[in-house]
Amino acid sequence: ETGVTQTPRHLVMGMTNKKSLKCEQHLGHNAMYWYKQSAKKPLELMFVYSLEERVENNSVPSRFSPECPNSSHLFLHLHTLQPEDSALYLCASSQEAQGGTEAFFGQGTRLTVV
Amino acid sequence: GQNIDQPTEMTATEGAIVQINCTYQTSGFNGLFWYQQHAGEAPTFLSYNVLDGLEEKGRFSSFLSRSKGYSYLLLKELQMKDSASYLCAVMENTGFQKLVFGTGTRLLVSP
Numbered sequence: 001e002t003g004v005t006q007t008p009r010h011l012v013m014g015m016t017n018k019k020s021l022k023c024e025q026h027l028g029h030n031a032m033y034w035y036k037q038s039a040k041k042p043l044e045l046m047f048v049y050s051l052e053e054r055v056e057n058n059s060v061p062s063r064f065s066p067e068c069p070n071s072s073h074l075f076l077h078l079h080t081l082q083p084e085d086s087a088l089y090l091c092a093s094s095q096e097a098q099g100g101t102e103a104f105f106g107q108g109t110r111l112t113v114v
Numbered sequence: 115g116q117n118i119d120q121p122t123e124m125t126a127t128e129g130a131i132v133q134i135n136c137t138y139q140t141s142g143f144n145g146l147f148w149y150q151q152h153a154g155e156a157p158t159f160l161s162y163n164v165l166d167g168l169e170e171k172g173r174f175s176s177f178l179s180r181s182k183g184y185s186y187l188l189l190k191e192l193q194m195k196d197s198a199s200y201l202c203a204v205m206e207n208t209g210f211q212k213l214v215f216g217t218g219t220r221l222l223v224s225p
Contacts, residue, residue, distance in 0.1 A: 002156060031211065042118070043157075043201065043215035050210045090156065096211055102147060103213050105156040 003027040006106035021076040023091030031096035037088040118216035136202030144207040
């Protein structure tokens with residue numbers, strides 16, 4: 001238990017579906033991240049929220065839409081995905097104000113697009 | 115931008131010592147992290163270096179040379195449960211923090 005909880009753990013969706021991934025952190029952190037992990041590729045940073053404001057969007061396609069309603073919750077809204085979007089999506093949190101503090105990861109959502 | 119390199123796979127035997135190297139090129143360096151990730155699980159924090167030198171934590175040690183853009187993770191007295199991927203990650207600070215990962219090194223420990 002890392003203090004970061006992601007739901008669902010597994011998700012299968014069609015290319016025309018709309019779904020959302022949820023992340024909740026109980027660590028009092030003020031920065032949250034979405035990462036994508038595909039086979040044989042490094043963890044790819046998708047979005048960064050610092051103090052509930054999006055500060056980084058790493059050229060992610062618009063079919064991925066993040067939302068951070070407060071410092072404890074982070075969502076990733078998905079629509080009209082492609083099969084190549086199938087991957088493990090990891091949420092992480094850290095304490096932004098302190099330099100070099102570690103990021104804590106959730107267990108991830110294994111997404112399969114069919 | 116970031117460029118982080120580490121070997122793809124390594125093998126070692128139980129009880130042995132293994133060193134996993136990581137080289138990086140970055141701007142706004144604010145520390146280097148090592149994470150362990152077992153298959154199907156979340157990455158978990160192992161170590162953090164921001165100054166040059168060796169940080170020891172039980173069976174695991176991590177070294178950093180900022181001038182060379184180089185780090186290694188040293189695992190001693192290997193156990194079967196150490197079979198996992200080891201991820202080198204650089205913290206970049208350009209107004210906010212972000213952690214950028216290498217591809218990871220899959221370590222297989224055999225009896």
